[in-house]
Amino acid sequence: MVKLNIDPKAKALIFDLDGTLADTMPVHFQAYKNILRDYGIEFTPELFGTLAGVPAVDTIRKLNEQFGTHMVPEEVGHFKEGEYEKIMYKMKPVEPVVELVKEYHGRLPMAVGTGGYKRLAWKTLEILGLDKYFEILVSAEDVKHPKPHPETFLKCAELLGVQPEVCQVFEDGDPGIQAATAAGMISTLVTEYYEVTIGKDI
Incomplete structure (x- = not known):
């Protein structure tokens, strides 16, 4: 190494x-994937790569623009952080x-x-x-x-x-x-x- x-x-x-x-990153990816499934978005590693380092609320805004969805950024951002917290021990x-x-x-x-x-x-x-x-x-x-x-x-x-x-x-x-x-x-x-x-x- x-x-x-x-x-x-x-x-x-x-x-x-x-x-x-x-x-x-694998934990954040899994959290986004779990949450975004409910909004009909297939969250791929490639898509995630374009959003590295972007805060959750801004990520949801960008996804709305990209997919034409109407997620409430603050609300879905907090859902995602809650999901992340459940699995962050990994x-x-x-x-x-x-x-x-x-x-x-x-x-x-x-x-x-x-x-x-x-x-x-x-x-x-x-x-x-x-x-x-x-x-x-x-x-x-x-x-x-x-x-x-x-x-x-x-x-x-x-x-x-x-x-x-x-x-x-x-x-x-x-x-x-x-x-x-x-x-x-x-x-x-x-x-x-x-x-x-x-x-x-x-």
């Missing part, structure tokens, strides 16, 4: 959560990224920047035993503009007290990489460091 590296310029590390620290850590967190804990300041809800994000970190490594977590409720807008990561940098250009962001999705680039940060795509298992039974 190729080892993830820290950029020599990096003075702070910012991690996306779902698909980056936690291999939650998630696994993304080992190469988690190793990095443990290695640099106490050496570089670190934060989590996620498109998920705060309560579930902290619960994810607890399930994986990572909550003790982070004090700063910026979630969907903390920003007006989700990824690919840079606000999530800029807020992380501000709370860390570090300039954006010396923050290294670890991400698994295009919206997150776009957000990091727009924030002027160093970005690292982590998907080449582990096998994605979306679509398989969890």
Whole structure:
């Protein structure tokens, strides 16, 4: 397995959560699939791939546009999060990224920047035993503009007290990489460091 590296310029590390620290994508996929079946949408791994890192409410809006459905985004988004919470104990850590967190804990300041809800994000970190490594977590409720807008990561940098250009962001999705680039940060795509298992039974 190729080892993830820290950029020599990096003075702070910012991690996306779902698909980056936690291999939650198979769990999110299953939750969407279970919920969207009732609305006549066949949720495929390919479709899910186009929505990586997009908050649930915005995902439902995009699906309405795509399929001509009339789901209430807030309502269906919360149904999906409820379904996810029921099965989230099945998630696994993304080992190469988690190793990095443990290695640099106490050496570089670190934060989590996620498109998920705060309560579930902290619960994810607890399930994986990572909550003790982070004090700063910026979630969907903390920003007006989700990824690919840079606000999530800029807020992380501000709370860390570090300039954006010396923050290294670890991400698994295009919206997150776009957000990091727009924030002027160093970005690292982590998907080449582990096998994605979306679509398989969890």
